Amino acid sequence: xxxxxxxxxxxxxxxxxxxxxxxxxxxxxxxxxxxxxxxxxxxxxxxxxxxxxxxxxxxxxxxxxxxxxxxxxxxxxxxxxxxxxxxxxxxxxxxxxxxxxxxxxxxxxxxxxxxxxxxxxxxxxxxxxxxxxxxxxxxxxxxxxxxxxxxxxxxxxxxxxxxxxxxxxxxxxxxxxxxxxxxxxxxxxxxxxxxxxxxxxxxxxxxxxxxxxxxxxxxxxxxxxxxxxxxxxxxxxxxxxxxxxxxxxxxxxxxxxxxxxxxxxxxxxxxxxxxxxxxxxxxxxxxxxxxxxxxxxxxxxxxxxxxxxxxxxxxxxxxxxxxxxxxxxxxxxxxxxxxxxxxxxxxxxxxxxxxxxxxxxxxxxxxxxxxxxxxxxxxxxxxxxxxxxxxxxxxxxxxxxxxxxxxxxxxxxxxxxxxxxxxxxxxxxxxxxxxxxxxxxxxxxxxxxxxxxxxxxxxxxxxxxxxxxxxxxxxxxxxxxxxxxxxxxxxxxxxxxxxxxxxxxxxxxxxxxxxxxxxxxxxxxxxxxxxxxxxxxxxxxxxxxxxxxxxxxxxxxxxxxxxxxxxxxxxxxxxxxxxxxxxxxxxxxxxxxxxxxxxxxxxxxxxxxxxxxxxxxxxxxx
Numbered sequence: 001x002x003x004x005x006x007x008x009x010x011x012x013x014x015x016x017x018x019x020x021x022x023x024x025x026x027x028x029x030x031x032x033x034x035x036x037x038x039x040x041x042x043x044x045x046x047x048x049x050x051x052x053x054x055x056x057x058x059x060x061x062x063x064x065x066x067x068x069x070x071x072x073x074x075x076x077x078x079x080x081x082x083x084x085x086x087x088x089x090x091x092x093x094x095x096x097x098x099x100x101x102x103x104x105x106x107x108x109x110x111x112x113x114x115x116x117x118x119x120x121x122x123x124x125x126x127x128x129x130x131x132x133x134x135x136x137x138x139x140x141x142x143x144x145x146x147x148x149x150x151x152x153x154x155x156x157x158x159x160x161x162x163x164x165x166x167x168x169x170x171x172x173x174x175x176x177x178x179x180x181x182x183x184x185x186x187x188x189x190x191x192x193x194x195x196x197x198x199x200x201x202x203x204x205x206x207x208x209x210x211x212x213x214x215x216x217x218x219x220x221x222x223x224x225x226x227x228x229x230x231x232x233x234x235x236x237x238x239x240x241x242x243x244x245x246x247x248x249x250x251x252x253x254x255x256x257x258x259x260x261x262x263x264x265x266x267x268x269x270x271x272x273x274x275x276x277x278x279x280x281x282x283x284x285x286x287x288x289x290x291x292x293x294x295x296x297x298x299x300x301x302x303x304x305x306x307x308x309x310x311x312x313x314x315x316x317x318x319x320x321x322x323x324x325x326x327x328x329x330x331x332x333x334x335x336x337x338x339x340x341x342x343x344x345x346x347x348x349x350x351x352x353x354x355x356x357x358x359x360x361x362x363x364x365x366x367x368x369x370x371x372x373x374x375x376x377x378x379x380x381x382x383x384x385x386x387x388x389x390x391x392x393x394x395x396x397x398x399x400x401x402x403x404x405x406x407x408x409x410x411x412x413x414x415x416x417x418x419x420x421x422x423x424x425x426x427x428x429x430x431x432x433x434x435x436x437x438x439x440x441x442x443x444x445x446x447x448x449x450x451x452x453x454x455x456x457x458x459x460x461x462x463x464x465x466x467x468x469x470x471x472x473x474x475x476x477x478x479x480x481x482x483x484x485x486x487x488x489x490x491x492x493x494x495x496x497x498x499x500x501x502x503x504x505x506x507x508x509x510x511x512x513x514x515x516x517x518x519x520x521x522x523x524x525x526x527x528x529x530x531x532x533x534x535x536x537x538x539x540x541x542x543x544x545x546x547x548x549x550x551x552x553x554x555x556x557x558x559x560x561x562x563x564x565x566x567x568x569x570x571x572x573x574x575x576x577x578x579x580x581x582x583x584x585x586x587x588x589x590x591x592x593x594x595x596x597x598x599x600x601x602x603x604x605x606x607x608x609x610x611x612x613x614x615x616x617x618x619x620x621x622x
Contacts, residue, residue, distance in 0.1 A: 109160055171184065171188040171191055186226065188204060200370070207372030293420070295421050297563055299509035323379070325341055327389075338360050406562065435454065438466065493581055530587070
């Protein structure tokens with residue numbers, strides 16, 4: 001707000017509200033009681049009248065630098081704010097809109113469009129922004145309705161002038177901000193079709209139709225129905241591409257190439273029958289509803305392999321295409337931002353790069369519009385967080401989304417209807433089946449006991465088993481038993497490294513899960529590397545570390561969420577042997593600040609020295 005070119009600084013929302021209400025009733029006396037009702041509705045405080053008087057006094061002081069003396073007047077038990085023609089933008093806006101309608105009725109469409117553009121240029125931000133009072137929501141909605149109605153009239157006029165293509169960027173923003181406004185949506189459909197993008201226009205129509213049904217239970221109204229019919233009948237005139245900067249947004253018919261982006265499936269996939277059945281149940285369900293799952297599990301457990309196996313065997317169920325995106329959740333990689341991910345997905349759906357919205361929300365709206373009514377499979381691999389994934393959900397019941405992550409992504413399960421599918425270590429039978437597939441049945445049968453021992457040494461972790469099998473197959477002259485001995489006695493994680501493939505390093509696979517923990521959880525995890533036995537309870541860990549049971553349970557829950565420990569039964573945890581070795585590796589790097597072993601007693605118990613921050617007794621037998 002300005003007084004004689006001087007900006008008014010009204011910081012308190014109540015002051016803004018009183019001034020706004022008086023301006024909405026400019027040049028009319030507004031009784032004090034009416035102002036009170038506007039601010040507080042049916043429940044005003046006892047001090048309401050005094051508060052209004054204080055607000056008016058403050059506003060008068062703010063105005064005094066300009067024409068304050070005669071602008072806000074106390075009169076007949078109320079207040080009147082005096083404005084003249086051209087001083088109030090809202091009144092000026094209404095006047096210009098009325099004049100534009102008269103000019104348009106006379107046939108001068110170009111002048112009417114210019115006048116409407118000048119009227120809309122008077123708007124700044126949201127109506128009544130920063131004001132607080134009972135009247136604000138309804139008044140702001142009424143003002144916004146005036147603004148949108150004028151915008152719709154302007155677009156109708158400009159489309160009548162043949163300016164369809166130039167309107168696409170403007171309409172794209174408007175429909176993303178007002179997704180249930182049918183007149184704007186119909187104008188966007190006609191603009192796309194006139195620009196030669198009839199396929200995208202009809203896809204957008206289907207998206208709006210689904211949204212109206214899902215959110216309001218309504219069928220499309222006359223605006224949308226008429227727009228769809230005109231596109232189907234090819235009654236929309238195709239305009240010529242504009243020149244200059246707008247040419248970058250010129251109409252181009254999307255390519256009809258169906259995306260087929262799935263990487264090759266795993267060559268030696270075994271087991272996981274229950275998981276595959278669950279994916280069928282959720283993702284191929286014919287009843288309406290969101291179809292999305294998150295496959296979560298520890299590093300190297302085979303989440304991506306499971307997702308690809310299911311995707312390849314179900315590809316015929318998704319004739320609209322298959323999209324694949326690596327979200328780069330592994331340690332040492334720059335995770336993909338939602339905006340970057342949406343840009344890649346939209347370009348895969350034949351949206352020209354120049355037409356991809358820069359704002360994440362607008363890009364997400366366009367992405368959902370492109371998927372509406374299509375049977376598309378979207379595989380989002382190696383997700384980092386809920387915030388990264390949520391904008392990438394399809395939002396429709398015709399497509400399916402498969403997410404893999406080392407985190408549970410509980411927020412997606414709780415708020416977005418994504419179904420959780422935990423992926424655990426292999427069973428002994430699955431481990432043996434993988435080794436039979438990799439090494440051959442004869443060799444596995446010849447060294448049956450060593451094969452079972454190899455599975456245990458690899459902690460039944462699929463990635464570790466595949467690496468071990470690859471190394472054994474490369475050196476057929478060496479026995480499986482010898483490889484088992486190397487894993488048991490040496491550095492198993494180093495022994496399972498692949499020299500020319502750093503992406504397959506087990507240490508790197510564990511790093512991101514460990515790096516995502518709080519410092520306290522990291523410290524507790526390092527301690528677990530020297531616990532004897534495979535099983536422990538929170539109470540036992542609390543007793544050994546000197547922590548409280550409540551704090552210990554909280555930290556163990558963090559470790560379980562990151563799949564660095566497993567809760568096999570309520571309160572009963574374990575860590576597989578490769579993670580245990582990884583914990584000892586991390587401990588060696590933090591000896592100067594963390595827990596470190598100082599010896600072994602005669603009965604084989606590890607004695608550990610702890611800093612005071614973990615336990616009060618510096619030496620405890622574990």
